[in-house]
Structure formats: C-alpha cells, structure tokens
Amino acid sequence: MNFHTRKWVKPEDLNPNGTLFGGSLLKWVDEEAAIYAIVQLGNQRVVTKFISEINFVSSARQSDIIELGITATEFGRTSITLRCEVRNKITRKSLLTIERMVFVNLGPDGLPAPHGKSEITYIRDQFKEEDAPLDPAR
Numbered sequence: 001m002n003f004h005t006r007k008w009v010k011p012e013d014l015n016p017n018g019t020l021f022g023g024s025l026l027k028w029v030d031e032e033a034a035i036y037a038i039v040q041l042g043n044q045r046v047v048t049k050f051i052s053e054i055n056f057v058s059s060a061r062q063s064d065i066i067e068l069g070i071t072a073t074e075f076g077r078t079s080i081t082l083r084c085e086v087r088n089k090i091t092r093k094s095l096l097t098i099e100r101m102v103f104v105n106l107g108p109d110g111l112p113a114p115h116g117k118s119e120i121t122y123i124r125d126q127f128k129e130e131d132a133p134l135d136p137a138r
Ligand SMILES: CC(C)(COP(=O)(O)OP(=O)(O)OC[C@H]1O[C@@H](n2cnc3c(N)ncnc32)[C@H](O)[C@@H]1OP(=O)(O)O)[C@@H](O)C(=O)NCCC(=O)NCCS
Pocket: 046, 047, 048, 049, 050, 075, 076, 077, 078, 079, 080, 102, 104, 110, 111, 112
C-alpha cells in the first residue's frame, strides 16, 4: 500500500470532542481514492460507486500528522476496487480502514465504460525514460 498524502490535523478539522471529525477524514479519503483511481485508469471521469463499512479504529488529535494509504485490490470491467488505510504518520497507529471502495470509469456520455486495465501500474512505468523528470543527482 502506498501512503502518498499527509495531512496536518488543524482546529477546523475537529469535532466537538476535540478529535478529528469523521466527515473531514472521509472527504480526504474519498479525494485520495478518486485521484488513485484516475491515475490507475487514466481517465478523469471516475465516480465513487460504493464504500463498504468504515472502521474508525482510533482518534487523531489536533497537530497530529496523518497519512492516507490506498491500494487497488480488484480491476473489474468498468470498475476498480480499492482498499484504504489511514494512520498516524509518526506512531503508525491505525486511524481508519475501509476494505472496499468501488469507483466506476465513465465514458464521455457519463455511462460506465470499460477501462481495459487489469493490474496496478506505477507512475515510473507510465513514462518513457526520456520523459522522466531529471534526476537532480545526475
Ligand atoms: C456510477 C453509475 C453511473 C453506475 O451505474 P450502474 O447502473 O450501477 O452501472 P452498472 O450496473 O453498469 O455497474 C457499473 C460497475 O459498478 C459496479 N457496481 C454497481 N453497483 C455496485 C455496488 N453496489 N457495489 C459495488 N460495485 C457495484 C458493477 O459491478 C460494475 O462494475 P464492473 O463493470 O467492473 O463489473 C451510477 O450508479 C451513478 O451515477 N451513481 C452516482 C455516482 C456519484 O455521484 N458518486 C458520488 C460523487 S463522485
């Protein structure tokens, strides 16, 4: 699982209990997962179709640094299924898990369209060597 995005828990993200508000966390998770699906499917037109049980495993507090991890678990014909975990960046304590988030690939008509993908691709494999950003060490 790749943990790409880090978030810094700020006062505006808190619930009345003084811990991270679930709605804020879910917004971050949905956006992170959508970006993952867009990159994997190579199409900006993807929508969230289904989210399975959400387990808020433990709380985050103001000033915590958290990180969002996503991995693809299944490639369907028009859909992609992702697994998500959010954890504390420093302690690695788990904050949230979602076993299944399903995104659907849409065509220009807004209807489900086959994406033709069957496995995870990595950014480094999506560019040819000459297109890759220059290595500053070179
Ligand atoms: C996404 C949408 C176009 C799919 O329409 P649909 O009639 O369900 O389409 P289909 O029946 O052809 O299913 C499309 C894919 O979703 C999957 N799917 C449908 N219902 C599902 C469910 N309840 N759980 C998991 N996957 C589901 C299907 O298996 C199919 O995947 P596959 O092609 O890989 O097998 C439609 O449901 C929709 O517009 N929903 C609203 C999306 C939205 O606004 N999201 C929030 C904002 S991003």
